[in-house]
Amino acid sequence: MPLTLTRPELSRSQNFIAGKWQDAASGARHPVSDPATGIEFTSVPDSGAADAQAATDAAHAAFDTWRDRTARERAQFLKRWHAAIVANGEDLARIISREQGKPLAEARGEVAYGASYVEWFAEEAVRAYGDMIPALMPGKRMMAVKEPVGVVAAVTPWNFPLAMIARKIAPALAAGCTVVAKPAEDTPLTALALVRLAEEAGLPAGVLNIVTASRDHTPATVANWLADSRVRKITFTGSTPVGKYLARESAETLKKLSLELGGNAPFIVFDDADLDAAVTGLMAAKFRNGGQTCVCPNRVYVQSGVYDAFARKLVERVAALRVGPATRDDSQIGPMINARAVHKIERHVEDALAHGATVLTGGRRLSGDGLEGANYYAPTVLGNANRDMALFREETFGPVAPLFRFDDDADVVREANDTPFGLAAYFYSTDVRRIWRVASRLESGVIGINEGAVASEAAPFGGMKESGYGREGSRYGLDDYMHVKYLCQGGLA
Numbered sequence: 001m002p003l004t005l006t007r008p009e010l011s012r013s014q015n016f017i018a019g020k021w022q023d024a025a026s027g028a029r030h031p032v033s034d035p036a037t038g039i040e041f042t043s044v045p046d047s048g049a050a051d052a053q054a055a056t057d058a059a060h061a062a063f064d065t066w067r068d069r070t071a072r073e074r075a076q077f078l079k080r081w082h083a084a085i086v087a088n089g090e091d092l093a094r095i096i097s098r099e100q101g102k103p104l105a106e107a108r109g110e111v112a113y114g115a116s117y118v119e120w121f122a123e124e125a126v127r128a129y130g131d132m133i134p135a136l137m138p139g140k141r142m143m144a145v146k147e148p149v150g151v152v153a154a155v156t157p158w159n160f161p162l163a164m165i166a167r168k169i170a171p172a173l174a175a176g177c178t179v180v181a182k183p184a185e186d187t188p189l190t191a192l193a194l195v196r197l198a199e200e201a202g203l204p205a206g207v208l209n210i211v212t213a214s215r216d217h218t219p220a221t222v223a224n225w226l227a228d229s230r231v232r233k234i235t236f237t238g239s240t241p242v243g244k245y246l247a248r249e250s251a252e253t254l255k256k257l258s259l260e261l262g263g264n265a266p267f268i269v270f271d272d273a274d275l276d277a278a279v280t281g282l283m284a285a286k287f288r289n290g291g292q293t294c295v296c297p298n299r300v301y302v303q304s305g306v307y308d309a310f311a312r313k314l315v316e317r318v319a320a321l322r323v324g325p326a327t328r329d330d331s332q333i334g335p336m337i338n339a340r341a342v343h344k345i346e347r348h349v350e351d352a353l354a355h356g357a358t359v360l361t362g363g364r365r366l367s368g369d370g371l372e373g374a375n376y377y378a379p380t381v382l383g384n385a386n387r388d389m390a391l392f393r394e395e396t397f398g399p400v401a402p403l404f405r406f407d408d409d410a411d412v413v414r415e416a417n418d419t420p421f422g423l424a425a426y427f428y429s430t431d432v433r434r435i436w437r438v439a440s441r442l443e444s445g446v447i448g449i450n451e452g453a454v455a456s457e458a459a460p461f462g463g464m465k466e467s468g469y470g471r472e473g474s475r476y477g478l479d480d481y482m483h484v485k486y487l488c489q490g491g492l493a
């Protein structure tokens with residue numbers, strides 16, 4: 001898709017450090033490809049440790065001045081940034097679609113979703129209240145105040161290149177922190193465009209810095225931030241193995257961490273559910289961004305009494321999904337991010353078939369009819385799924401919905417929890433007693449009850465177990481970028 005923008009200057013191809021656009025110190029660059037075709041269409045700096053160091057130097061130098069700004073001043077900047085994001089929403093959506101592959105309508109939705117976090121934390125910036133603690137003896141005043149943690153390093157994934165970085169940067173800036181950021185190597189352009197808009201909104205030099213890097217150079221870039229004691233917090237969204245690495249390596253300087261890691265979400269349909277609503281909810285939760293989300297259902301459990309009826313309704317909806325590039329107005333499912341993603345989907349489907357699954361619709365790679373490249377996979381429903389399959393244990397991250405049959409409430413909750421992960425879970429039921437019983441026993445940080453679209457800037461988002469810790473969004477999301485300091489003043493009697 002031609003990257004035709006109303007404002008071509010939003011398409012940036014340099015790092016942003018200390019208020020200046022610049023190349024990597026080494027001069028190295030890495031390519032950015034269109035997932036719809038696999039064709040390289042631009043390049044960005046392939047940064048290393050020296051660039052990460054320069055970004056930290058800038059953020060550290062800017063911290064004292066930024067933290068001393070009033071909460072209202074920081075909020076006013078965020079409001080200007082929000083207005084700029086909204087005003088340039090169409091260009092941002094085009095950049096997202098070009099580098100990430102999602103249909104343009106969905107990219108527009110991501111822009112609005114990401115902008116909502118900037119607006120939310122602009123409003124929360126002036127509400128970072130502390131507490132007055134009742135004195136336990138005469139002549140003393142005791143209080144708890146909140147202060148920014150310091151320099152924050154943000155590392156973000158490719159599946160939501162605008163929303164994921166916006167919901168990290170916005171609370172950090174609202175709290176009074178300064179930021180160094182590294183977007184995913186597959187989707188750096190959206191983040192660079194966001195930073196350009198922040199620059200236009202009047203953000204002081206050094207407060208927000210961004211470096212891009214390839215897979216080969218990312219470890220050195222991030223390792224610099226891990227080792228630097230001036231970086232006081234790391235916020236990361238990505239895989240559990242990388243999250244564990246960050247936790248281990250940051251222990252030397254005891255950094256504060258927010259880790260939003262892998263998922264293996266169950267979606268449970270009880271026999272008293274509204275089946276039409278459950279199918280609609282599953283479509284929203286599972287096939288958003290082609291199934292490339294950390295909260296999309298990976299295991300769909302359907303009670304035996306409604307299994308066949310639910311499967312028929314679901315297959316009808318999934319088979320009707322239109323697959324195509326972002327250039328098609330009617331596209332509902334775009335390409336997968338790269339060939340590695342398609343290979344994993346194929347491996348999971350082949351393994352499921354070898355263990356007794358049946359293909360109810362889809363189950364194949366797509367090509368022809370305007371589908372250039374090799375990164376398209378048909379939306380798929382598999383019947384007769386079981387726990388011996390790789391997709392029971394591993395996150396597929398693609399448009400594949402495997403149906404598991406169950407009979408007993410307690411058994412399905414145990415099965416749903418039988419995973420190291422605990423990010424999201426969904427279930428459909430009209431029995432209020434069952435709803436509260438199941439909700440209290442599911443081991444997930446986010447639970448959708450008769451609802452497939454659960455994300456909101458007003459809600460705390462994060463996981464349990466090996467899906468990480470910390471929360472993004474909501475008032476809790478601001479707290480993750482602040483310390484609580486206790487003040488005790490004596491001699492007042």
